[in-house]
Amino acid sequence: MRRPRRYRGLKEIYRLDRLLPPSQKNGKKRGFETEHAAVTEDSKRARSLIRTLETDDTAVKLARELAGATLPETMASARYMREERLDFSAAVLEAIEPWPAKKIRFFTGIPISGEVHASKLNTVDPRALKERLRQQVNRLGLTFRSGFLIAAFEPEYEPVSGRLRFHFHGVATGSYVKALELLQKLPTYRQRDQVKRPFQINRLTSDADRPQSVSYLLKSHWKQRRIGPVGEDGLVKRDRKYRRLEEPLHALSLLWLDRHSVADITLFMGCRMRNSKLELTDPRVTVRT
Numbered sequence: 630m631r632r633p634r635r636y637r638g639l640k641e642i643y644r645l646d647r648l649l650p651p652s653q654k655n656g657k658k659r660g661f662e663t664e665h666a667a668v669t670e671d672s673k674r675a676r677s678l679i680r681t682l683e684t685d686d687t688a689v690k691l692a693r694e695l696a697g698a699t700l701p702e703t704m705a706s707a708r709y710m711r712e713e714r715l716d717f718s719a720a721v722l723e724a725i726e727p728w729p730a731k732k733i734r735f736f737t738g739i740p741i742s743g744e745v746h747a748s749k750l751n752t753v754d755p756r757a758l759k760e761r762l763r764q765q766v767n768r769l770g771l772t773f774r775s776g777f778l779i780a781a782f783e784p785e786y787e788p789v790s791g792r793l794r795f796h797f798h799g800v801a802t803g804s805y806v807k808a809l810e811l812l813q814k815l816p817t818y819r820q821r822d823q824v825k826r827p828f829q830i831n832r833l834t835s836d837a838d839r840p841q842s843v844s845y846l847l848k849s850h851w852k853q854r855r856i857g858p859v860g861e862d863g864l865v866k867r868d869r870k871y872r873r874l875e876e877p878l879h880a881l882s883l884l885w886l887d888r889h890s891v892a893d894i895t896l897f898m899g900c901r902m903r904n905s906k907l908e909l910t911d912p913r914v915t916v917r918t
Contacts, residue, residue, distance in 0.1 A: 776803020
């Protein structure tokens with residue numbers, strides 16, 4: 630799915646590529662991805678599509694777009710998603726700046742309804758997942774007099790079970806913080822096998838953590854992490870490191886991403902994105918203390 634490019638006028642103070650420059654710590658790469666890294670990633674994705682789905686016309690067409698010099702208008706492109714993430718993150722950082730840390734919460738939710746076998750990926754409609762979360766919040770019976778809630782969906786692949794777990798990362802301010810505490814108690818977020826912490830709520834420990842926390846909301850790629858028996862004792866453990874999606878799921882995920890848009894995977898409550906800025910949708914909601 631394609632859509633027109635938005636106006637881009639990012640303030641330098643909110644640009645994640647400035648706030649989180651590339652670095653290494655304990656051998657791990659950190660920081661916001663560079664333009665060069667995004668170009669390199671698109672080339673890898675193009676080769677993956679050709680190698681895995683060479684007889685699929687749609688895959689071949691997408692591969693040509695990813696390998697081309699023109700910025701592809703698709704979520705399957707690391708270059709495109711880098712630009713989208715810069716826009717999205719700058720808008721969120723600017724919106725939460727007036728809020729004191731005590732009124733901000735970052736959260737992650739892994740609903741039971743978001744689990745699906747990888748072979749059923751094409752049946753997943755992210756708009757339905759987004760709408761389900763919106764309804765869950767609305768049915769809590771709360772009156773939201775201040776703040777907003779933003780969430781972005783993505784899956785994590787577990788190769789032993791072959792399952793994708795669609796989940797969301799988000800940020801809430803003001804009255805919406807109370808909603809998180811109630812969401813956490815819903816049956817769809819109950820603890821289960823391989824999901825020990827299905828709904829996490831995190832406070833900011835320092836204002837300096839805002840850029841890093843915001844960068845975690847909207848991602849440019851999917852990852853996999855194994856959960857299974859390890860060693861002679863056969864204890865079931867979760868890998869500490871994420872890995873690239875294995876084929877052919879990686880190539881199929883690119884086709885899925887190409888069919889959807891950032892608007893399909895992002896939820897805004899109490900606010901909306903307009904011209905790269907977040908606006909409150911209710912002019913009466915102005916309290917930030």
